Amino acid sequence: MAVKFANNAYSTLSAGISDSATTFDVASVSTFPDVSGADDYMYLSIIGSSYVEIIKVTGVSGTTLTCVREQDGTTGTAADLGDRIELRVTTAMLTDLTGDGEHASKGLAIAMSVAL
Numbered sequence: 001m002a003v004k005f006a007n008n009a010y011s012t013l014s015a016g017i018s019d020s021a022t023t024f025d026v027a028s029v030s031t032f033p034d035v036s037g038a039d040d041y042m043y044l045s046i047i048g049s050s051y052v053e054i055i056k057v058t059g060v061s062g063t064t065l066t067c068v069r070e071q072d073g074t075t076g077t078a079a080d081l082g083d084r085i086e087l088r089v090t091t092a093m094l095t096d097l098t099g100d101g102e103h104a105s106k107g108l109a110i111a112m113s114v115a116l
Helices: 091-098 105-116
Strands: 011-012 023-024 040-047 052-061 064-071 084-086
Touching: 040 064
Parallel strands: none
Antiparallel strands: 011 084, 023 064, 040 052, 040 084, 052 064
């Protein structure tokens, strides 16, 4: 699987979601990376007034995200219309990238060998 990144990627929720929803709509996906490959994914943070939940987004269709909730030690939490959703650096993202995680990729090693 290939973890995807983008600088300053964010949006807001188009409607409230339950603590277990695995699909939901955002206002825009224009700043998020493309996760259209079969093994592509990204980690996003849903940011409420008193919580942050990290999710693993495995698919994007229009402005609908499909995800796995409760990532990186966070808990599924109901979120409100307008709550911000951001691509932030997370431990899970870095672990996957460096090859130490459950879905470790060799992307870092490949990028480093090309750069040399």
